[in-house]
Amino acid sequence: MKNTAIIGAGVVGTAMGYLLCNAGYTVTGIASRSLESAVKARDFIGQGEASTDLAGTARSAGIVFLTTSDDAVRQVCENIAHRDGFMPGSLVIHTSGALSVDVLMSAKNKGAVTVSMHPLQSLPSVQEAVKNIPGSYFCLESEDESALDRAREMVRVFQGKELNILLGGKPLYHAGAAAVSNFFVATIGFGLQLHEYAGINRQDSLKALLPLIQGTLNNIEKIGIPAALTGPIARGDVQTVEDHLVSISRENPDLLGLYCELSKYTVELALEKGTLKKDSALKILDLLQQHAPGYH
C-alpha cells in the first residue's frame, strides 16, 4: 500500500516524492511529459523509475499523485484511466488548490478512490518545498471516507495539519487563499504607488512599511479580525478619509475605484469591531459613493 507513483515531475511532485521516500514509502516511478524532468526528479528523490509512460508508471503503485499543472490534471487522469493505469482500490490524489476532486472522476470510474489534497503553501522551488511542506495545512476534499482517511495518513507523513472544506467548495477556498496571498501583495503595491506620489521612492517606502506590515500581521495573529483593524475608518475619522479621496483623485483618479471598494469592505469590518459608529459609517459610505468612478 505504500508504493507511490508521481505523475508530473515538477516542484510539488518532486518534493512530495522525496518526503514520502524519507518517511518509508517506496516511490516506484516518476513520469512526466518530458523524460528530462522525470530523470531530474528521480535523481533528487533517489528512487523509482523515470519515464514518460504515464499509465505504466501509475499502474506500478497503490498511491498515484497527479502533480501536473492544473490545466493538465483532468486530461492526464483520463488518459491514464483510458489505458487502465489505475488499479482498483488505488488512491489517486491531485494537489491543486483550484480544482475540485471531480476532475479525477475517470479514475473513480475505474475503481480507484480519489481525493484532492492541497498544501496551503507557496512553493517556488523543490528545495523550498521540501522545507516548507512539513508543518503546512492541507485542504482535503473527497466524498469517499476511506480516501479521506488515507489522505489524513499522508498529511501525517508530511507532518501537516488538516483543513476540511465542503464538497464543491474548492473554487471559493482557492479564491480566499488568492485574496489573502495575492491581494496582500497587490495591496502593498497600491500603498507603494501612493507613497511614490508623496515623493518617497519605492525602495525606501517598502523598507519603512515592513515594520508596519509585520506589526499588523502580529496583531492579526494575536487578536484576529476584525479586532486587528486600526486606522481612520475604524476610528470614524470622516475628514481624513475625505482628504485621502481628494488627494488620490488629484494624483491618479484611476486608483479611486480600488480605494473605495477596499474602504467599503473596511467599513463593514469596523462596524463588526464596534469602534465605528453607525452615523460615521453612513458619512464615510456617502463620501465613497461620491468619489467612486462613474458618480455624477
Ligand SMILES: NC(=O)c1ccc[n+]([C@@H]2O[C@H](COP(=O)([O-])OP(=O)(O)OC[C@H]3O[C@@H](n4cnc5c(N)ncnc54)[C@H](OP(=O)(O)O)[C@@H]3O)[C@@H](O)[C@H]2O)c1
Ligand atoms: N508550487 C506551488 O506553490 C503549489 C502549491 C500548492 C499546490 N500546487 C499544485 O501542485 C500542482 C503542481 O504544481 P507545481 O508547482 O509542482 O508545477 P510545476 O513545477 O510547473 O510542475 C508541473 C509538472 O507537470 C508536468 N506536466 C504538465 N503537463 C503534463 C502532461 N500533460 N503530462 C505529464 N506531465 C505534465 C510538467 O512536466 P515537464 O516538466 O515534463 O514538462 C511539470 O514538470 C498543481 O496542481 C499546483 O496547483 C502548487
